[in-house]
Amino acid sequence: MNLFGMLDLSGSALTAERQRAEIATANMANAETTKTEEGGPYVRQLALFRAIRNRGFGNALHDAMAPYSRGVRVAAIVSDNTTPVRRYEPGHPDADSQGYVSFPAINPVEEMTDLMSAVRAYQMNIAAVQSSKNMIQQSLDILR
Numbered sequence: 001m002n003l004f005g006m007l008d009l010s011g012s013a014l015t016a017e018r019q020r021a022e023i024a025t026a027n028m029a030n031a032e033t034t035k036t037e038e039g040g041p042y043v044r045q046l047a048l049f050r051a052i053r054n055r056g057f058g059n060a061l062h063d064a065m066a067p068y069s070r071g072v073r074v075a076a077i078v079s080d081n082t083t084p085v086r087r088y089e090p091g092h093p094d095a096d097s098q099g100y101v102s103f104p105a106i107n108p109v110e111e112m113t114d115l116m117s118a119v120r121a122y123q124m125n126i127a128a129v130q131s132s133k134n135m136i137q138q139s140l141d142i143l144r
Contacts, residue, residue, distance in 0.1 A: 007132050018118075044105060046079075048077070
């Protein structure tokens with residue numbers, strides 16, 4: 001892979017990891033949201049990543065010779081289908097007739113771990129971009 005390909009790869013990963021961090025942050029912020037505009041509690045969101053591959057007939061030979069991906073992207077943001085957590089809180093404004101309130105099935109420890117993982121992956125890709133930039137600069141210096 002050439003240096004510019006490394007920049008493309010890391011750049012796409014930076015965008016994807018930023019989205020993943022935003023989703024984890026939104027999940028944590030809504031961990032106690034019992035009523036949304038759609039009705040019912042907030043539903044945890046998840047980012048699904050997918051590799052970006054070369055497309056088209058012109059790139060078929062290139063794909064066969066270099067089977068690596070061209071980057072990563074968030075293919076979809078999906079809702080977690082875990083059932084809400086019901087807590088007995090009869091005085092809560094969103095309590096049902098039996099006094100139970102449905103809260104989002106969000107584990108703050110899991111969300112914090114996902115956020116830390118996204119931040120760390122983001123940092124590693126910044127380091128890769130910086131390293132590529134330094135290599136390009138060294139190559140230009142040699143050519144001068």
